[in-house]
Amino acid sequence: MKILEVEKMVMRFGGLTAVDTLDLNIDKGEILGLIGPNGAGKSTAFNCIAGVHPPTEGRITFNGEYTNQLKPWDLCKKGLARTFQIVKPFASKSVLYNVTVGAFATTDKRSDAEDKAIMVLKALNFENKKELKSGALTIADRKRLEIARALATEPKLLLLDEVMAGLRPGEVDELVEIVQGLRNSGITIFVIEHIMRAIMALSDRIVVIQFGKKIAEGTPGEIASNENVIKAYLGE
Ligand code: ADP
């Protein structure tokens, strides 16, 4: 059963084609990786799927429903959440406040939203920092907050955009484990990541794009030995 189907998706910004006739799909329970050189169109693809802007062409189906025109908040309520590459929490507010905001996607009651937020913070080993101001967090903790905010919306499909960038190796390992735990709890995951070691360890399958177009797709082993991929990364 597919949780997400993207068919012939195109995203143009004026004369620039950032995503070019992209086909991809994700099975329920899968971790799909998306990689490609800087500017390849990865974040733009996420933006289209998450409703930040509708694609110029093509068709997006989430959980069997056509979603091209839906907004992020509507998609969020249907179970699709994303993190942003640039993390933007309410800096002057506490960790708990920021995560509670996410939990309002699933309830209108403040106490329920807070309970949900606490549950998520516990699952991420983060509850001890719930009173800290978000602006005072380390990079690693900001990434964790970003994941917590997305998780509080109770996603079926979670889109992670470079949540490991800027982390130390030990922090990367910890996050890889956390993401694997999320999948084991039933969440399907679509992940953009530059750190090869992490994407190879995490993904069941990887899609590679360059100049907005898919150039390869396969298991981590197949991708690591794919000539087109090696060329794209060497910049030939
Ligand atoms: P990646 O995430 O793979 O590094 P992006 O999706 O961020 O790449 O960007 C792909 C291309 O689209 C880049 O050339 C970028 O400058 C352009 N782009 C992204 N978002 C916009 C936008 N909102 N307006 C204009 N151009 C954009």
Ligand code: MG
């Ligand atoms: Mg990006």
